[in-house]
Amino acid sequence: MQDFARASALYGFDTLIAEYGLSHTELLRDAGLPENTLDNLQGLVSYRRFLELLKLSAARSGDPLFGLKLGLSQGVSIFGPILYLLNNARTVGEALTELKQYFHLHMGADHV
Known part of the structure; x- marks a missing residue:
């Protein structure tokens, strides 16, 4: 792939x-x-x-x-739906966990 x-x-x-x-x-x-x-x-x-x-x-x-x-x-608006997840996280830790889990949908070759 x-x-x-x-x-x-x-x-x-x-x-x-x-x-x-x-x-x-x-x-x-x-x-x-x-x-x-x-x-x-x-x-x-x-x-x-x-x-x-x-x-x-x-x-x-x-x-x-x-x-x-x-x-x-x-800016951060290019993250689309991932930005929604980050904005609605209860803690910074939760936001980072969400980013790590879903960032591949934004940039398939990158890892957080």
Whole structure:
């Protein structure tokens, strides 16, 4: 089974990469992702290609912190239903347990 990432992990990618004067469609294509990937943020993308996109973006922008900046610009709303679980946990420990149990649904290759 191929590892996946939710396309929502790319929310705001086009806006941030434009700040560096780069084309998001060109980077998507060069990473092996469809140019229209950002049109359906509820879909799934190859985790390997997602990582390739972040590496290419960091290299071409000259900013090794590009991936971190993308994550910071997104906030927590990209977690969708997992955020609901975290917000409704009674304790921090319960929230972390829920995150550990369900994070694979958001990013199939990652572990908490």
